[in-house]
Amino acid sequence: MSDVDLVVETVRDILTKHEPFVLSTERPWDAGLWSALAEAGLTGVGLPEEAGGSGGELADAVAIVGALAAGAAAVPVAEQLLVAAPAVLAADLDLPAPEEPLSFAVAGAVTAEPRDDGDGPGSWMLTGTATDVAWAGVAQHLAVLATSPVGPVLALVHVAGRQATHAANLAGEPRGSLVLQGVTAPGALLTEAQAEQLRARYALARAVQLSAALQQVLAWTVHHAGEREQFGRPLGKFQAIQMELAEMAGEVTAVAALVDAAVQAVERGESLVLACAAAKVRAGAAVEVVARLAHQVHGAIGFTQEHRLHHLTRRCWSWRDEAGTETAWAAVLGAGLLADGPDALWPALTRVV
């Protein structure tokens, strides 16, 4: 068994004791699951031990995020392992302890003013409100991509105890706002390119989650089609149903191939924005087909909160819009591919992943 398989096995093992539930304002996340993951050191995977992490590679972190997404786990692991923590480290800021949930927000409306010399890691005074913050009210720390007169700033804000407005995505995952008026926080100036790469990594994190969730939705649907009988036969014996499942499989397989390739591009340290953009756009586009057909094959039971399907379809419907919508990333991808002019489109395409 490879290291990655081992990590996935551990996550799945933990997940068997933490079934997904319907999220609410009272219970907006799975604190018990988070503790179990943190205890097992899984909330620090892919982060160097010197920085307080558990070590391991990006591939391990990606595998954890995938396994948790497939399990509809209500914990901020994707944000922490794939986006916020690597960004904090890259910016030379002190990483919070991995057992304290760290989330990420792209906050164009938050401005940062340097409180000291202003270049390199330093202290910043924030103004404004971060909206659409993943796990607002749950995360204890927030890496905020803010703007400043001198360029983008990544600030690390201690948000534990700070009041978040209530807002949730289609699956009930907290996406409220945090008022950061007058907050002082350590932060670092980024180049525009670094900021774009950070946004792209956020998009890739959602793409990784989508890919894993879509694979799970397909597996559940195939399973359902094998179990549920009508007209004296399992649904999966009907050709119409087979066509729908095959179409789902085509989408799921295509998404996985591109998301894997984008992750590998990031691992190789290549210019990653277009690869992440493509992965996010492709994964988002598959949601329409896969979720629609999954619900169609499940029938009415899949349209209830009594059945597990909604845990993933509702997440997918939101994740495709989060960390930059498909339309936004598609425009970035289109423009990026034309950077050397339209005649260089093909060479650009063969370079992306």
Place this chain on the structure above:
Amino acid sequence: MGSNSLTLAPAPRSAAAEEVRAEVREFLAAELAAGTFTTHVDTWLSGVDPAFSCKLGERGWLGMTWPKRYGGHERTAMERYAVTEELLAAGAPVAAHWIADRQSGPNLLRYGTEAQRTEILPRIAAGECYFVIGMSEPDSGSDLASIRTRATRNGDGDWVVNGAKVWTSNAHTSHYAITLVRTSPADPANRHAGLSQLLVDLSLPGITVNPIRILDGGHHFNEVVFDDVVVPGEMLLGEEGAGWHQVTAELAFERSGPERFLSTYPLIAEFARRAADPAQLAALGRISARLLALRQLSLRIAGALDRGELPDIPAALVKDVGTTFEADVIDEVRRAVDVPASLDSPDPLGRALAEAQLHAPGYTLRGGTNEILRGIVARGLGLR
């Protein structure tokens, strides 16, 4: 994972493939500049240009993966992938040799006699010898096992062939047809038994090739009629009675390549010249994301071929997703621009739209319809 699971391992990166890619790119730029060809949509069906095929043969870009003793170049499927992909993206005229290089040659390599291989493979690799697929018949399309073209042994041990094949792409410009025939009577209990493949020289007496026009008026389809055609006994390909098995293997090659998602790439390239506003750039981005995913899938298949696998189920999946994409490109572009499709358009984008549209019904039919492919994928999912 086994070759019958839906997903394949990621393709290894290949420096050799990138090297030959650059060479092909340079060659194509020079040919385009010299005006030896102009870019068109779906040229692997319609761009017949023997001189161009010979040039590719001279450069070692045909029969790339075959042993050197048969005129091949012993390169990897990944390298071949790069070459074919570059040719398709440029909309180069590759139809003359396409079938021979893609599937007939590999089929001969697997099942042919030594004499058949030494006689024919070097000519394919040189870009001089072209093949057609003799599978479909007027009454047998998706249900290929129901074919009725018959071959019986005569007193000299030769085969006497009677029947008709149809939709035979480029039979009028090709030399051989690998023809699926019934060599023993149909057995209702085993429909796949009693079929064989014959290597039929299309210049033999008794063969008539009748043109059938496709939607744009082009001549690609033919009806090929066999009237007491005597095919030498040694032109049996592989084993008598193993035709079904051999055809299935051939289809894995037929279904797995980049031509299953790049037929309309020249339209995308033309659209790119027009894409300027955010909505158009987003349309280009959406198209590109789908194309990039298909490339990864197709590269994985090339990697599997290099490992000696014959990934027929993943190939069926890629072809279903890929050909659906080829047709969707037309709609995505149409909705992003205000350009009517016409073969006579003064606007190259209008012409590309017209070419792509008039060929579109073929994308999801040829090489096995998408319904049939989805049936294969459903088998991969364990549903049948």
